[in-house]
Amino acid sequence: SGMSKEERILDWVKQHAVVGDPQSVVDAMDVYSRQKEWSMHVGDIKGVIVDKVMEEVKPQILLELGTYCGYSAVRMAHLLPPGGHLFTIEFNESFATIAQQVIEVAGLRDKISILKGPSQEIIPQLKKKYEINSVDMVFLDHWKSRYLPDTKLLEENGIIRKGTVLLADNVICPGAPDFLEYVRNSKRYECTTYPVENIRVNDALEKAVFLG
Numbered sequence: 001s002g003m004s005k006e007e008r009i010l011d012w013v014k015q016h017a018v019v020g021d022p023q024s025v026v027d028a029m030d031v032y033s034r035q036k037e038w039s040m041h042v043g044d045i046k047g048v049i050v051d052k053v054m055e056e057v058k059p060q061i062l063l064e065l066g067t068y069c070g071y072s073a074v075r076m077a078h079l080l081p082p083g084g085h086l087f088t089i090e091f092n093e094s095f096a097t098i099a100q101q102v103i104e105v106a107g108l109r110d111k112i113s114i115l116k117g118p119s120q121e122i123i124p125q126l127k128k129k130y131e132i133n134s135v136d137m138v139f140l141d142h143w144k145s146r147y148l149p150d151t152k153l154l155e156e157n158g159i160i161r162k163g164t165v166l167l168a169d170n171v172i173c174p175g176a177p178d179f180l181e182y183v184r185n186s187k188r189y190e191c192t193t194y195p196v197e198n199i200r201v202n203d204a205l206e207k208a209v210f211l212g
């Protein structure tokens with residue numbers, strides 16, 4: 001038994017972040033990952049690229065696939081324009097419970113909705129059950145083998161529209177080769193790669209703008 005890594009992360013956030021201050025939550029999680037236990041959140045180096053895309057797109061409706069402990073949800077929701085909302089899909093119940101509490105510490109409960117379940121089940125429900133017409137941006141950060149099938153689901157269900165920006169983490173490590181091949185060779189996407197060389201691993205984020 002004993003605490004899970006994710007519970008230790010939440011405990012650290014409660015002890016080191018300032019309630020209602022999203023940046024202090026992001027900083028606390030980055031410090032924990034660097035100094036105590038590495039964790040698979042997008043982190044501070046790749047996070048700067050996420051921030052840049054958020055500033056460019058200024059999404060009103062943002063969909064995230066893969067919440068984990070809520071690091072990227074807090075980081076992005078903090079940058080949403082007024083009235084903006086983030087829907088984040090998380091398959092793993094214990095991760096979702098941790099993330100909800102991290103989001104509470106950040107004071108962002110009104111800007112973020114965690115949708116619990118597998119993305120392949122939730123995506124087809126987004127229009128009817130969650131009254132989402134279309135989304136302005138999607139951050140893909142869940143199982144890498146789900147990036148391509150879920151992108152196709154988003155297309156087929158009309159969740160993405162002309163100009164919607166897909167931003168995918170980990171396209172090099174752990175890698176999403178089939179997704180990369182699809183968006184880069186499809187005439188329906190305009191792609192940009194953001195490589196990140198840092199101490200631990202080389203990785204990249206891929207931005208794919210849907211052309212409709």
Ligand SMILES: Nc1ncnc2c1ncn2CCOCCNC(=O)c1cc(-c2ccc(F)cc2)cc(O)c1O
Pocket residue numbers: 040041042065066067068089090091092117118119120141142143144146169170173174201
């Ligand atoms: N169908 C679904 N619907 C919703 N939620 C879902 C879902 N399926 C899963 N989930 C839960 C989320 O799964 C976590 C996915 N993320 C990763 O696996 C990940 C791994 C590494 C990593 C690991 C080890 C290394 F050595 C080097 C890098 C780095 C990252 O940046 C990552 O993002």
Ligand SMILES: [Mg+2]
Pocket residue numbers: 040041042141169170
């Ligand atoms: Mg990731």
